[in-house]
Amino acid sequence: MLNVTARQELMSTIVEILGVVVEEARLDFGEDGLAVRVVDPSHVAMIKMDVDSAAFDTWEVDETKLGLEMRKLNQFISVGGAGDMVELTYNEDSGQATILIGRIELNLRPLDNSTLNPPNVPSLDLPCGVTISGTELSQALRASRLAGDLVNLSLSESTFTVDVKGPTDSIKLDFSADDLMAIDCKEPARSQYSLTYLTPLAKIFQKIDNVNLRFGENFPLRLTFDFADGAGHVEYFLAPRVEGDY
Known part of the structure; x- marks a missing residue:
């Protein structure tokens, strides 16, 4: 039933x-x-x-x-x-x-x-993390798509950077520790991801209080967020774009 x-x-x-x-x-x-x-x-x-x-x-x-x-x-x-x-x-x-x-x-x-067999969900130990408001992340993703198809995410002890360099245009957004809800990074990390798989989330993130991102140097990206007053929980995994992918 x-x-x-x-x-x-x-x-x-x-x-x-x-x-x-x-x-x-x-x-x-x-x-x-x-x-x-x-x-x-x-x-x-x-x-x-x-x-x-x-x-x-x-x-x-x-x-x-x-x-x-x-x-x-x-x-x-x-x-x-x-x-x-x-x-x-x-x-x-x-x-x-x-x-x-x-x-x-x-x-x-x-x-x-x-x-429709469900996949096995990986257990990942991702070294760096940042928590940002859903509205801020939504805006960053929508702006990034205007410049190119690939986004670089960078994280240091005090700054989270969203950077896109397209054929003719570029966009860069810096978020200081004060702009973020949380930041966890013992050593700088940078990785690149396809906006094809990220931009569609922008509409959803507008309705989400905050999103946690974890990644590392050329590591997969894991986005974690809740909805429905915490009753709904999502983990979104995205493979990185590395040099051999070009």
Whole structure:
């Protein structure tokens, strides 16, 4: 049995975050909440998401794994307003899922779960970290995209730098320790990442209080943030661009 209800804003946020990386995802509903693990087809970006059942208005769940198309789901959920309720049910006997927003009902057949195996999430010891407001990071990512496709992130004991050098334009943003919520760096580090996988997060970060970034010299980037008053938790992993990638 699966019968969950949540406000449109929560459902929209979940789907928007997952849609940054994949078009299809397997949603694992359990007694305590929702768990999703996805990786993009190129294995460059990965998301680990957990949402506590307390974030939902209704949570009547037997363990269920449901494969859904993110784009279709996002388009349908966007029909509703921020105050609307979204109800998701699944009938195992008929194999049909139903999503209800007000009077509007969408019936769909879930995807084959065997094609949606979740990835193993890496355990990374990343040496440097910084915590920044979601609004500041959103602005930095949107500005960076104006200059190029690759962003350099640099961190020292007192400064976090976002730097982009494109073919003709460049953008640089420096954040001092006073501008940041936290900074942790014993030795300077610099690494480069694709904005293709970061810029879509800018819209989401506008609604997030703060984001923790951890990386190292040519290390993967891990972005960690919460939503839904802390009931939702996301870890976003992104592989670095190193010299051999050019």
